[in-house]
Amino acid sequence: MLKPSKRHASIGIIGGGAAGLVTALTLQEAGFPVHVYERHKDFSQNRCSWLAGGMIAPWCERDASERAVIERGKEALQWWPEHYKETRCRGSLVLSSQHDRHEIVRFARRSEAFDYLEGEDLAALEPALEGRFQEGLFFPQEAHLDPRKALLSLAWLLEQQGGLLSFGQEVSPRDIAEDIVIDCRGWAAHPEMPRLRGVRGEMIRVRSYELNFSRPVRLLHPRFPVYIVPRGEGIFMVGATSIENAYDGPVSVQSAYTLLEALQRLHPAFGEAEIIELNTGIRPAFPDNLPDVEQHGRLFRANGLYRHGFLLSPWCARQVKEQVMAYCGEMA
């Protein structure tokens, strides 16, 4: 093996989800040759990233997260439009039923960088919701993307720039021939990472022939907050439950009911929409629900992205890059 140096150390990345691909591109742009190993045959088997909401919403995510999510998440608002041109920078909307109005007040107290909107302003933003809500919060700086298209686009970009991406290769860190190994496997790494826990998330996709939105909408509720993200062509992703359990079996009736009830509360016409997918994924989380990078010699483990795979992977990838460069500096 060649002695690693800042310019020449080769890098093997395990895991082709959002964390793995964003890390690969970040290191590639810093001059490292990269090879990504994905155990599945295609991205659709990569549950956590494939099923994600894809909201680049640092201020909204502050509601149920530590404050650090805002600063770390802001990096994604720059990274994604630079690397995936179909990132939609149209902000996000936060609404509640009249009955749960106090939730809007609580959410507003908790966050920042929003405009308070009344009925007419809401209708101007999302005409499909005209007359349905009297008030809401608009976070104009936030963005969203379709995770499935984004993963494919990142993979294309990586290969265009000379990176390697191998599907159907289940490898463990010690099998990697490259100089440096980055473990981005998410929940699959849990046997080797005792701090990691799995948090079950369930989602639904529907197709409506009547409704369309331009931006994600969060419908607040004291117990079951739900978000609805438009994917275009009448397709919406509805998510997501958060259950402290790593069981990845089918969506429960209670969860499906909760998600669909919220969807129909947002607009009754969703009652006629078709359910095209119900799915479950396991989010990898550390005790503070924030990502972290561990180093063990030539092995770096970037994990714990929890419900923020797309939001926090640019920040996390930068941590990896800085640690890898420091490591190469030490070795040189």
Place this chain on the structure above:
Amino acid sequence: MAALTLYGQEVRSRLLLGTARYPSPACLQEAVEKAHVDIVTVSLRRETIGMQRGEGLSGQGFWRLIKQLGVHVLPNTAGCHSVREAVTTAQMAREILGTDWIKLEVIGDDQTLHPDIFGLVEAAEILVKEGFKVFPYTTTDLGVAERLLRAGCQLLMPWAAPIGSGQGISHRSALRTMRQSFADIPLIIDAGIGRPSHAVDVMEMGFDAVLLNTAVAQAGDPVRMAHAFAQAIEAGRTAYEADPMESFSSAISASPLMGRGKLG
């Protein structure tokens, strides 16, 4: 401050904390430590998905973090709408967490989370026979309280206001009557407390302890709020033990009215 004994177990803190809806388990842990909490409640109904078909709960998940808190764990049957669901959930809780304590909730109305008092009494009877130590979440109804005690419950957990509402005491005289009627039974206020001032209020009335979740978990800074509640609960309890003065409808001067007597 006098110690509190629940089912023969002496507990140091009169603040019981729910474990749902914190920004993270790390934040929950910090809140528990800062407030010196001795008992936490955990909800099992939804979190045990997969167990019915024999899948074990992941040993490194949330449950391990809860056990690592090093405090008494009081599992609850939140989300159960029938006697059967509540009993099954209690049995599962005993298996997973190795405790015969169970906070019994049988929900009657999903919107208001009002307890189903008939189901509650029935489930309490079954669980006590099965050896559980039942902590029943109930209303201030004295008849129901009597039935729960007759079923074998040794303490009661009345609400102050609906779950999660944070309203504080919504029916003061009912709570006062309950306290007077069951002077020797530990009464733990289970729901509706929003602010430390509400907690002081019920503790001054002589309630034995307070269970909180939303008021702490959803505060801007849950750790500091847990600390504030711990202080409030201690102040309220100490005040109760110090026997507060009665209130009067008019001013009564604390100093003698020397020289103002009317002669003749």
